[in-house]
Amino acid sequence: MEIETLDWLRTSEGERLLVHASQAWTDHPGDPVRVASVVRRLEPDAEKAAAATTQAQLRAKAATKFGDAAGLMFFTPDALEQATRARVADHRAARLAAAIPGGSVIDLGCGIGGDLLAFARAGLVAAGIDQDPVRVAMAEANLAALELAGAVMVGDATALDPGGFDAAFADPARRGGRGRVFDVEGWTPPWSWVLDLLAGRALVKVAPGIGHDLVPPGVEAEWVSDGGEVKEAVLWSPGLATTDRRATVIGAGGLATLTEDDDPGAEVREVGAYLYEPDGAVIRAGLVTAVAAGVGGGLVDEHIAYVTGDDAFRTPFARGYRVVEHLPYREKQLRAALHERRIGRLTIKKRGVQVVPDELRKRLALKGEEEGTLVLTRVAGQGTALLVEPF
Numbered sequence: 534m535e536i537e538t539l540d541w542l543r544t545s546e547g548e549r550l551l552v553h554a555s556q557a558w559t560d561h562p563g564d565p566v567r568v569a570s571v572v573r574r575l576e577p578d579a580e581k582a583a584a585a586t587t588q589a590q591l592r593a594k595a596a597t598k599f600g601d602a603a604g605l606m607f608f609t610p611d612a613l614e615q616a617t618r619a620r621v622a623d624h625r626a627a628r629l630a631a632a633i634p635g636g637s638v639i640d641l642g643c644g645i646g647g648d649l650l651a652f653a654r655a656g657l658v659a660a661g662i663d664q665d666p667v668r669v670a671m672a673e674a675n676l677a678a679l680e681l682a683g684a685v686m687v688g689d690a691t692a693l694d695p696g697g698f699d700a701a702f703a704d705p706a707r708r709g710g711r712g713r714v715f716d717v718e719g720w721t722p723p724w725s726w727v728l729d730l731l732a733g734r735a736l737v738k739v740a741p742g743i744g745h746d747l748v749p750p751g752v753e754a755e756w757v758s759d760g761g762e763v764k765e766a767v768l769w770s771p772g773l774a775t776t777d778r779r780a781t782v783i784g785a786g787g788l789a790t791l792t793e794d795d796d797p798g799a800e801v802r803e804v805g806a807y808l809y810e811p812d813g814a815v816i817r818a819g820l821v822t823a824v825a826a827g828v829g830g831g832l833v834d835e836h837i838a839y840v841t842g843d844d845a846f847r848t849p850f851a852r853g854y855r856v857v858e859h860l861p862y863r864e865k866q867l868r869a870a871l872h873e874r875r876i877g878r879l880t881i882k883k884r885g886v887q888v889v890p891d892e893l894r895k896r897l898a899l900k901g902e903e904e905g906t907l908v909l910t911r912v913a914g915q916g917t918a919l920l921v922e923p924f
Contacts, residue, residue, distance in 0.1 A: 534584050534587070534609070534667060535580075535667075536666060536667060536670045538580055538581060538584045539584075539607060539667070539670055539671065539674065540670075541581060542581075542584060542585065542588065542607070543674055543677075547581070547585070550572070550575060550576050550581065550582075550585045551585050551588060551589060553571075553572065553575050553585075554568065554571075554572045554585040554586050554588070554589035555589040555592060555593070555604065557571040557572060557586075557589065558589045558590060558593050559593075562593075565586070565590065568586055568589070568590075569582065569583070569586050572585055572586050572589075588607060588608065591608040591609075591610065591613055592604055592606065592608070594613065595608055595613055595616075597618075598613075598616055598617075598618045598619060598647075599616075599618075599619050599647070600619060602619070602650075602679055605675075605678040605679060606645075606671075606674075606675045606678060606679075607645065607671040607674050607675060607678075608645055608671070609645065609667065609668065609671070612644045612645040612647075612668055612671070613645075615644065615704075615706075616644065616645065616647040617647055617648055617651075617704075617738070617764070617765065618759055618764060619647070619650075619651065620759055620783055621757055621759050621764050621765060621783065622647060622648050622650070622651035623651045623654065623655070624757065624781065624783060624788060625648075625651065625736070625738075625757075625767060626648070626651035626652045626654065626655035626657065627655050629652070629655070629657065629700060629702075629736065629773070630652075630655040630656055630657050632700075632773050633657070633699045633700055633734075634656075635656065635657070635658075636657060636658065636698075636699035636700065637657065637658035637659075637660070637698045637699045637700075638652050638657050638658070638659055638660070638698055638699065638700045638701065638702055639660050639661070639662065639693070639695050639697075639698040639700075639701050639702070640652065640659065640660070640661040640662070640702050640703075641662060641690035641691075641693065641695065641701055641702065641703040641730075642662070642663055642690045642703060642704060642705070642706075642722075643661025643662060643663045643668075643669070643672050643685060644663055644665075644668050644672065644704075645668050645671040645672050645675060646661060646671065646672030646673075646675045646676060646683070646685065648702060648704065649661045649672060649676065649683055649685070650675060650676065650679060650681060650683075652683075652702070653676065653681035653682055653683045654681065658682075659681075659682070659683040659684075660683065660684045660685070660686075660698070661683065661684070661685040661686075662685070662686050662687075662688045662689075662690050662693055663685070663687065663688075663690070664687065664688065664689060664690070665687075666687050669685050669686065669687050672685045673685050690703070690722070691722050691726055695730070695733065695735070696733070699734065700734045700735060700736065700773065701730060701733065701734070701735040701736075702735065702736050702737070702738075703722070703727065703730060703735070703737045703738070704737070704738040705720040705721060705722055705723075705726075705727060705737070705738075705739070706720060706721040707720055707740055717743075717747065724747075727739075727768075728749060730770075731749060731752055731768060731770045732770070733770065733772075734770055734772040734773060735770045735773075736767055736768065736769050736770065736773060737767065737768045738765050738766070738767050739765075739766050739767070739768055740766065741756060741763045741764070741765060741766045741813075741817055742817075743766050745778075745819065748768065748777075751770075751771035751774065752768050752769065752770060752771060752774060753768070753769040753773070753774030753775065753776055753777060753778070753779060754766055754767075754768055754769075754777070754778055754779070754818070755767045755768075755769065755778075755779040755780075755781055755818075756779070756780050756781070756813075756814040756815075756817040756818045757781045757782075757783065757814055758780075758781070758782050758783065758812050758813050758814035759783040759784075760783070760784065760785075761784075761812065761813070762813070763813035763814050763817060766817065775792075776792040776793055776794055777792075777793055778792065778793045778818045778819060778820065779791070779792045779793075779818060780792075780812065780814040780815040780817070780818040780820050780850065781814060782812050782814055782815070782849050782850055784849055786849070789849040789850065791815060791818070791820050791823055791824075791850055792820075793818075793819075793820065793823075795820070795823045795826075795827075796820055796822055796823035796826065797822075797823075797826050798822050798826070799822040799825035799826050799830070799831045799832055799840075800831050800832070801831060801832045801833070801834060801835050801913060802830070802831035802832070802833075802841065803841075803912075803913075804833060804841045804856060804859070804912055804917070804919065805830060805841045805842050805843040805856070806842075806843050806844075806845075806855065806856055807828075807830075807841065807842050807843070807844065807845055807846075807853055807854065807855055807856060807924075808833075808839060808840070808841050808853070808854045808855075808856055808908060808919065808921055809824060809825075809828055809830070809839070809840040809841070809842065809846075809848070809851040809852070809853050809854070810838075810839060810840075810851055810852045810853075810854070810882070811824045811838055811839075811840060811850060811851045812849075812850050812851060812852075815850050815851070816838045820850075821838045821840065823850075824840050824848065824850050824851050825840040825842075827846070827848060827850070828840060828842045828844070828846040828848065828851075829842055829843070829844060829846075830842025830843070830844075833910060833911070833912045833913070833917075834885065834910070834911045834912055834913060834914060836885065836911075837884050837885045837910055837911055838884060839884060839908075839910055841856075845924060852923065853923070853924050854906065854908070854921035854922060854923050854924065855921060855922050855923075855924050856919055856920075856921050857919075857920040857921055857922055858919075858920050859917065859918065859919060859920075860907070860918040860919070860920050861918065862909075862915075862916040862917060862918045864893070864896065864897075867897070867918055868896075868897045868898070868899075871897060871899055871905070871907075872899070872900070872901070874901070874903060874905070874920075875900075875901030875902060875903045876899055876901050876903045876904065876905040877899050877900050877901035877902060877903060877904070878899075878903075878904040878905070879894060879897070879899055879904075879905050879906070879907055880904075880905070880906040880907070881893060881894060881906075881907050881909065882906065882907070882908045882909070883908070883909040883910065884909075884910045884911075885910050885911040886909050886910060886911060886916055888909050905920055905922075906920070906921050906922060906923065907919070907920060907921075908920075908921055
């Protein structure tokens with residue numbers, strides 16, 4: 534999209550066309566050809582009609598990340614894909630606002646402004662910089678659409694001295710022309726730049742799979758999940774850190790956080806009456822033993838992220854199951870046991886064993902009216918099959 538087209542979409546005439554295009558997407562979901570035809574009947578200019586159609590489609594898709602605000606915002610496909618969910622960004626912004634009340638933050642590579650919006654909502658003085666003029670224009674438009682204060686400019690984030698701000702935020706690009714980039718020096722900006730930034734007061738969003746060994750001394754690594762999915766890891770510089778490792782879980786009931794200070798450790802023990810599957814953020818943060826201690830239990834194996842205990846606990850940091858019974862681990866005997874129990878619909882969970890659930894399910898050839906959940910894992914180093922039910 535050209536900036537001139539974006540400016541037109543922000544006029545009253547353009548806004549009317551966007552409303553019309555959004556209604557067309559509601560009336561004809563999954564049918565872009567028909568939607569484009571509906572929009573063209575109202576706006577004969579091909580470029581304006583195409584831009585409105587694309588924005589309506591992106592706004593509908595963005596609702597899962599930005600909620601109702603998506604209906605007022607502007608996006609590019611790539612920027613939307615990279616954008617942080619609003620709930621995750623709001624948590625990060627609220628934490629920063631608590632550390633620097635009323636302070637200022639510079640978003641180094643602000644894109645369309647998703648994180649910038651969160652900083653502004655949290656009451657911070659927010660500014661952003663990005664090399665892409667279209668994304669900068671969209672960030673400015675999104676701030677205005679949501680009636681939030683903030684400043685954005687076109688420029689090279691790596692050439693800007695963030696020292697004039699109370700904190701700096703960065704989200705290095707981890708995708709290249711060939712897909713995801715796993716080498717941290719292949720990020721844009723590279724890891725060496727990230728380390729320099731963390732020497733000051735900064736927070737940096739990184740890949741959830743980042744190794745603990747890459748985290749510099751004094752820097753806090755926080756893994757965040759939303760709705761059971763690990764969404765990001767954030768590195769907090771020593772001036773903002775409060776611990777070394779943290780797992781933050783965002784769910785329907787709110788937010789909960791667990792740190793290494795909550796982790797007294799736990800031992801391996803035999804499988805009890807209940808099994809717990811820790812949240813992915815907890816696993817990434819290496820805090821599985823903290824969950825074990827929290828439910829008064831232990832680990833099923835020192836290398837497996839399953840927890841077991843004798844009592845039922847509800848915890849935001851793990852999903853709980855009642856252990857119904859132990860079943861044979863060998864496939865032939867397991868199939869016979871499941872057929873005997875008339876289980877026809879089977880959810881298979883596995884950790885630490887070489888099993889492809891979909892392939893195993895086909896080989897089991899189950900028939901029956903009952904439903905079950907099967908956990909295949911190692912217990913004290915031995916392959917184990919557990920029939921469980923969630924609670």
